[in-house]
Amino acid sequence: MNQMSIRIGIVGISGFGGGEALRLIAGHPSFELVYAAGEGSAGSKLIDHFPGLPEPLAELVIETWSPETLPAIDLLFASLPTGTSAEALARVPNHVKIVDIGGDHRYADGWAYGLADVWPELIRGQSRVANPGCFPAASQLALAPLLANNLIEPANIVIDAKTGISGAGRGGGGGFAYAASNENLVPYGLLQHVHMPEMVTTIERLSGGPATGLVFTPHLVPMTRGILVTLYCRGTTTTHACLDAARSYYAQSTFVRVTDNPPQTKWASGSNLAFVSYAADPARNLVIALGVVDNLGKGAAGQAVQNANLMCGLSETDGLQSMPIWP
Amino acid sequence: MNQMSIRIGIVGISGFGGGEALRLIAGHPSFELVYAAGEGSAGSKLIDHFPGLPEPLAELVIETWSPETLPAIDLLFASLPTGTSAEALARVPNHVKIVDIGGDHRYADGWAYGLADVWPELIRGQSRVANPGCFPAASQLALAPLLANNLIEPANIVIDAKTGISGAGRGGGGGFAYAASNENLVPYGLLQHVHMPEMVTTIERLSGGPATGLVFTPHLVPMTRGILVTLYCRGTTTTHACLDAARSYYAQSTFVRVTDNPPQTKWASGSNLAFVSYAADPARNLVIALGVVDNLGKGAAGQAVQNANLMCGLSETDGLQSMPIWP
Amino acid sequence: MNQMSIRIGIVGISGFGGGEALRLIAGHPSFELVYAAGEGSAGSKLIDHFPGLPEPLAELVIETWSPETLPAIDLLFASLPTGTSAEALARVPNHVKIVDIGGDHRYADGWAYGLADVWPELIRGQSRVANPGCFPAASQLALAPLLANNLIEPANIVIDAKTGISGAGRGGGGGFAYAASNENLVPYGLLQHVHMPEMVTTIERLSGGPATGLVFTPHLVPMTRGILVTLYCRGTTTTHACLDAARSYYAQSTFVRVTDNPPQTKWASGSNLAFVSYAADPARNLVIALGVVDNLGKGAAGQAVQNANLMCGLSETDGLQSMPIWP
Amino acid sequence: MNQMSIRIGIVGISGFGGGEALRLIAGHPSFELVYAAGEGSAGSKLIDHFPGLPEPLAELVIETWSPETLPAIDLLFASLPTGTSAEALARVPNHVKIVDIGGDHRYADGWAYGLADVWPELIRGQSRVANPGCFPAASQLALAPLLANNLIEPANIVIDAKTGISGAGRGGGGGFAYAASNENLVPYGLLQHVHMPEMVTTIERLSGGPATGLVFTPHLVPMTRGILVTLYCRGTTTTHACLDAARSYYAQSTFVRVTDNPPQTKWASGSNLAFVSYAADPARNLVIALGVVDNLGKGAAGQAVQNANLMCGLSETDGLQSMPIWP
Structure with missing residues (x-):
């Protein structure tokens, strides 16, 4: 020893x-x-x-x-x-x-x-x-730089989340049998997922404002590992400003990478890395934030x-x- | 003959x-x-x-x-x-x-x-x-009953779309090679997908109002066939009212099925069927619409x-x- | 009605x-x-x-x-x-x-x-x-023309069989969970599969000789549907003679197709078709027979x-x- | 540095x-x-x-x-x-x-x-x-203990090999496109694979006898990584003797594991490990050897x-x- x-x-x-x-x-x-x-x-x-x-x-x-x-x-x-x-x-x-x-x-x-x-x-x-939960981890890492810099409204966030099937746990049973899950994409838990309170609390801590309008929809994707969250937020900022804010925010982080291109789940597979990216259209009061993690890693x-x-x-x-x- | x-x-x-x-x-x-x-x-x-x-x-x-x-x-x-x-x-x-x-x-x-x-x-x-395009087909079928009944605002629709890889066409090349696409979930074309004008025109025809705020984000999912669109809309209606509206709207349709539970892509695989469902929360001014088709079928x-x-x-x-x- | x-x-x-x-x-x-x-x-x-x-x-x-x-x-x-x-x-x-x-x-x-x-x-x-069982069906269809024409020895056949996971049945339980089965290839039942007696009996009926030397090894492949059997037989015939024998044997069959190229499982997917093909090397006293079916179809x-x-x-x-x- | x-x-x-x-x-x-x-x-x-x-x-x-x-x-x-x-x-x-x-x-x-x-x-x-090539590596590791101990005949070996699609290389082109490869099992290169001479030479070095009867049939399996070889050999030994021989042979090896149960490809995924196992039936003059590696690892x-x-x-x-x- x-x-x-x-x-x-x-x-x-x-x-x-x-x-x-x-x-x-x-x-x-x-x-x-x-x-x-x-x-x-x-x-x-x-x-x-x-x-x-x-x-x-x-x-x-x-x-x-x-x-x-x-x-x-x-x-x-x-x-x-x-x-x-x-x-x-x-x-x-x-x-x-x-x-x-x-x-x-x-x-x-x-x-x-x-x-x-x-x-x-x-x-x-x-x-x-x-x-943190796996969905909250991915979502919060994508949101934190935006909320910390007041680039989006905390009260008006839509999280469309996609996870590999290992995220459903090993005791999944028949619903996660190979033949039923393969070649199948499954939305679930609409308006009622267990991760909601955790995300609301974190968004409020990061922003100082209420997050009561949060919408969160998870989907099971036919792959073993990986989470991608696609977040739709309200704000009049630019893509450039979001990327800059994230690069500053994570300047000391080894594990969170800010990328110009939309991240893919395989980029993180088997690692503790997270990838975040952004696309904004101020004319439409729109900020899209993307977060990728391995659900079993980060x-x-x-x-x-x-x-x-x-x-x-x-x-x-x-x-x-x-x-x-x-x- | x-x-x-x-x-x-x-x-x-x-x-x-x-x-x-x-x-x-x-x-x-x-x-x-x-x-x-x-x-x-x-x-x-x-x-x-x-x-x-x-x-x-x-x-x-x-x-x-x-x-x-x-x-x-x-x-x-x-x-x-x-x-x-x-x-x-x-x-x-x-x-x-x-x-x-x-x-x-x-x-x-x-x-x-x-x-x-x-x-x-x-x-x-x-x-x-x-x-119609494959994404517009799925989206429009889910939206039509809501727009025709003024249950949602046409100007404020977010479409988070997921497609199997055959949707990228056969000439996809290296980007859609098995080893790179398997176990990978890939967002693409943020704020600039070619299907946007078609969807805007259809929404405007269905609703009579402008759809300029439309947001559309496609994702490649590691499966061969299937499209699921998850739409986030603004409206103060109920889940029940949305389902009722859709059942009336598609009463004569053989191919569009309205379901209480969220539809899964495999339900349509190899067929010309479409499945639509809804979840609404009037307290949050929110309507979630779901549409499923086989991208090569419907x-x-x-x-x-x-x-x-x-x-x-x-x-x-x-x-x-x-x-x-x-x- | x-x-x-x-x-x-x-x-x-x-x-x-x-x-x-x-x-x-x-x-x-x-x-x-x-x-x-x-x-x-x-x-x-x-x-x-x-x-x-x-x-x-x-x-x-x-x-x-x-x-x-x-x-x-x-x-x-x-x-x-x-x-x-x-x-x-x-x-x-x-x-x-x-x-x-x-x-x-x-x-x-x-x-x-x-x-x-x-x-x-x-x-x-x-x-x-x-x-018939799913493995025997694929194996027997590939073997029948060879045995009926005495092109191979019935006593000396090796069947290496591969099946999609739906072949394990729906009640498969944890062993067939998506996350454990995906990206995994699993041999099982060595020297003791339940389909053995059925295959021995059929080979003996088709050939008139004993099939006691039969070897059968099944493998679970990470796909939903499809069976491929690769059979190694002893005989001094040629590829051409095997293909000819099979084309004559199945001349009246709508469902069994004899192909020059090795068949792939997807060729039969969702259908009642079977595909068989052959490659022989008389110098090595070797005949390879291939059979493909959809395990849920044929x-x-x-x-x-x-x-x-x-x-x-x-x-x-x-x-x-x-x-x-x-x- | x-x-x-x-x-x-x-x-x-x-x-x-x-x-x-x-x-x-x-x-x-x-x-x-x-x-x-x-x-x-x-x-x-x-x-x-x-x-x-x-x-x-x-x-x-x-x-x-x-x-x-x-x-x-x-x-x-x-x-x-x-x-x-x-x-x-x-x-x-x-x-x-x-x-x-x-x-x-x-x-x-x-x-x-x-x-x-x-x-x-x-x-x-x-x-x-x-x-070594990927197929020869897996095959030779399974064969070496048997050949070194004269437990099987070197002249009479059938190798039924299965590989994940990354084994076909990145430049695979259309034939390895996701939609065509997914849910498909593909035999290829019957009686003519490029790895044959390498395997013959190695078997002869390990055994001292001719390996001219070698048969080798590769198959593409719809998964990214992993090779399983199932070898059918002639010999009158027992399962126990084969396992013992392999455990002695690899006693100093960190990377080759001898297992009682048939190994699965996922056991090696992402590692330099190899797994070998055996099942023999002396009454049928039969030895089945199994070898698993990650085709990109070992x-x-x-x-x-x-x-x-x-x-x-x-x-x-x-x-x-x-x-x-x-x-």
Whole structure:
């Protein structure tokens, strides 16, 4: 064992978010996975689920999740379905840091909101950090420079969001069977998606104004990974001004890239990168903002590792420097 | 040869639109294909390109396209790239009916606009009909009942459109190579798509008001067929009122289906069907309209055959009654 | 109701095979669906599962399957999981013809084996017909001309089979979830596939010799539909002789096409067609045979309708003349 | 610049193999890319083609390939179409090491054959190494333990190979367009594939016997990455003996994994791993061997970096330790 290493646990190892966290931790220079828990998979070894895992990590036995039987760890990644983690995570000892990739602690008391490229100082050194949702992460990164510079109206934003099917989670069941999902594009959750309150709160924090007019429509796209959000906003600015504002806003960010051309989901695949771009027509009082992330990267496990790095006083980019997979 | 049959020609047989027209004509009770022309494929037989074609159609030799050497035909389907067909089609004899699946004659003098489920009477018995574009077809079918009933403002419509990759045409080249397109979602043509004028004109005809604020953003989705348009409109109506209006509007239509649930692209795959649905929130002055078509069906060849049926005095549904492919 | 129509029932309407049977029956000139039964879907209407279905078929209510409560029907398509249908189908009245798409009656007493393009006379006018499995159908169609002409050794055949994921059935569960199946190629069932006995029996009937050396390896391919079998056989014949033998063998067949070039799965998609081709190298005592079908077409529902046509004294091609979907 | 770094060049940066080499080199602890050349892309920057690339690599300008104008580099990765590289690579100065990912120098005079997991000692410290082809790499890794232990007959091997479409290269053209390749499985090159001589030579070196009976049939599978080879061999051994032989053979290998269950292509995706497994039936004189690689990883760029590590005296695993992407 590396004397300098930080001991890591993962809860929810069988889910897609937990699996991606495992992949990133296995390549992290300072993190050492010593505990993995998962429902259903308890009792099996990691190698049974991740055939490419090297020794000795491959032999780690998956445990049944219980805060009372945690081994000595420094930081826990929790990737549990929204609604199932709050009670148990409350019983984790205080000296164990937690990054909650799930949805139970976003804007909850005692938890920092882990949008690391926008508010890194709120995360650095913290003990409890809630990862943003995948749709909110992409949307907020595209919106933040516009809202911070008053280039758009916060009350009048339409988010048309498209996600790969891993975003629906592993327990998706029949609705996400290959034959029914392939060659199919599916809108869902009109006017009622669970991510709405989180986005409203963030837009209001970024802008200082009410975001009650927010519209959000998600769509399932027949691909495994990737999120693209296309946002329609009101403002009389220019494309040039939006790009300039974003380049200034993200000047210190390693992970958010501002591009002249519309970004494509594959640009981010397998990485913690986000891409944002803009097109504005002042004559029509229109600003289109585009945001791309890998829903399992910046939208989940990549963001979580970035948050963990900040919480542990490491360089923000440790373990997150791989280029995206292409093609 | 069937004595009652209508002699058909197809120009552009090697493209996806021309190929789908061939498939539908091969199953049509009154149409008989006697002429096929294609650039590049001239001199080869249909069977060389369509291995499932039965005899004797399989043996038909593809010609080089020239209006001067047309054999005796009654109706010509032209599926040529926009910008390449106007001059040659002008030289086709008047007694040969034409359905232009390409983009050169939409709202052009002397040509009827072939949105058959909305304006069948403008098409019936006509000699020159221009098929709508694939994005406009899906958008207009979703909008028509709302505009006709003044449920939304025509000046303030956002169309977020998603298409399968066959919509980009067969001559797409490297940009649509499998390895680059698979697992990739690509927005393009922001603020400048070629379908804009056609959609503005149609919205104005349907509503009587200006549509200058129209916003249209297309996206390429990693699937072969299918278009979904998600439209964001302003209006203080209810979901129920929108669905009722659409059900009345399309009461006589065989091909447009109004559904309570958001439609999915696979519902229309391989057919001439269109699906529309709505969700409205009067408190937010918001109406979301959804439209689904197969871009090669109702968005191209299916619509073209429907138009041809009307032009020839046949039943609108002849040759178009197959159920969609599922899964 | 059409006075001439044959009243049809489907059991297993929610499965992929049952759904494809529905699609074909809806377009059949002499079949009228009057009964549909399905586990789980009982009590709902067909339109709830097949949004493209026209009236009045759309309103048909799905029943709970029971042979005792069958309405007056002339023919029943049974598409139930292998192992679940024998007992119940035995209680269907004798005057109701049955095509069993499932696996329980292949080479069973009292049931004809429904390989319609090879043995149509065994099916014509019969009352009980068992559809071949999807892998056996593709393999046998490729092998039949070679075995009938003694061009290969029956005892020494290797079948490397590849199927789209709908071949695994709808109840596939987590293993066939989109995110795990997409971009993945999966061999399974080595040396122990359930289709083995059926293939051995057929090869022996076709050849008169033992087929005990048969090797069969199936693979799941990330696509929805389609089967390709690549067969490696021993024989000292030539490519030309194999193609000639196949063209003679299938001279009367509408559905089996013999091609010089290797067939691709998409050539058959959505149709009842099969494609076979051959490449032989007498110097190496080698014959490669290729067979392509749509696993839901010739591999299931298409074959079933063809069998039903023969059983009812109709033209073999009724309801099966649609060209394949392309692209 | 890192004082210890090895200066690297890539020729063929716009191809899929060159792009994957770039991705791996960007994450390599001792390699520094200082030169990139590509046809067509010359004059543009790397960031124009690889949007996720970090500074300062992003700004590197792509050159026109010419051995005479090479800057000071220590090692060159050449990823050029087979048949186009031999003449130019002969003019590269001797002190510049070369790994040829293309096909021109496999078993050529003066070039070591770079099957690194089988013959590392032939590669270590060499100056000219030819990467194996992607199909041969997968096939040879599965065969090597069997041939080395005389468990199968070298003269009687059937290789049924399946590859993702990136294996066809980027310049594939219309035949690999998305709409034509998606949902399609395509056998090709029967009895005449270009990889045959390479495989025959390797089998003979591994076994000492003639491999003239080799049969090899490749298939294009609708996925971006991944190769699976299913090999049918003659031998009277058992599954257990094959697995044991392979585990001993690869005991020192980091990259080749021997599994009890049939490997799936996704297990290797994005990595330099190979998976092999076996199923044998002595009663039928049959051994089935399975091999999985990522065609761009172990089948191209991953293998090339492994070879470069050996050539430069580095640890074989430098820059190659990322876990596969999943899902």
